[in-house]
Amino acid sequence: MSDTSNINFISDISDTTIGGELIYDTVTVSKMLGVQESTLRKYCALMQKHHYEFNKNSVGHRVYYPKDVEVIKEIVTLKNSGSLTLSQAVKTILESDMDDITDTAPIANPDYSKLLDVFETFKNNQMQFNQKLLEQLEKQQNYIESSIDERDKKLMLAIKESMETRRQLAAEEEKKKSWWKFWRET
Template sequence: MTSERDRVYSPTDIQELLGIDSSTLRKYAILLEKNGYHFLKNERGHRGYFDKDVVTLRKLLEFSKQPDMTLERSAKAVMAWVSEEDITVTVPTEAPLQPTDERYNDMIERLIRLEEHNKRQESFNQELLHQLQKQQQYIQESLERRDKTLMETVREIQETKLLTAATQQKRWWQFWK
């Protein structure tokens, strides 16, 4: 026997519940999946939604309506919320987080710290790449100088041998005269 808690909603049901169109639902689901959320899918890859998924999608909508919240940031905040709550709530009528809610502020602070860390990491990576390019250029220039010096030395040795051979030939001729 299937309980109400095990009910699987169709995408059409979710669209009506949330007041969004099919492309928006698909976009939100893909965004959440990209951030590690798992929806039920049948063998053809069509999504089915449980109550916990409805709650999660509502949270995404709530977060995205907050000031300074992009969809990507909202998805990350939802994923932080999902890991904290473990989504055991089956009734999708929970009061929305308010900007003054401590959990909301904590999530925003965490997201800001993560973004700052990512920026520092990108800056570090760029500097490292720049240093590697400089090192590669230095090595290339050193190899070119070495090759040039080596070729000049070989030419000088050849010229010296030619002059020595020419001098020795003269001496032999002079010797036999």
């Protein structure tokens, strides 16, 4: 796999676009350039000391545009040639490319008012849903309670009827015994 096809393969996996322009994260760029992530961060810190500015994402991590990748690639190549130190390579590349570097546009801020409107709509819909759910749960609870009360009343009535029937049977048994006692005594 050639270097360019490797770069395309990596970018297919983990690239993102903002405003139609590709951006990369630190892991992807380090793989593209064949350097460790810590080495890439070291290069970037040195570039920032020479007034090179990187854009950052919403959580404060650097994002790399294709132009940033090309500049870092040039620095790596110049440094690996062995003729210059890292600091000298950064200074040389940044001074020669300073006019091209300033063309990089900052990441546009999202329209928070639209996001807030969407959130408010969602919040209102969620509150309505929650209210309907609460009403439904209250109806269900009332139904359960009334069903239990009705069942308890029927059960108590059945127990009372059963006890009354047993009393009547016991009284009938007592009468039968009394009738037999009468005949035995005579």
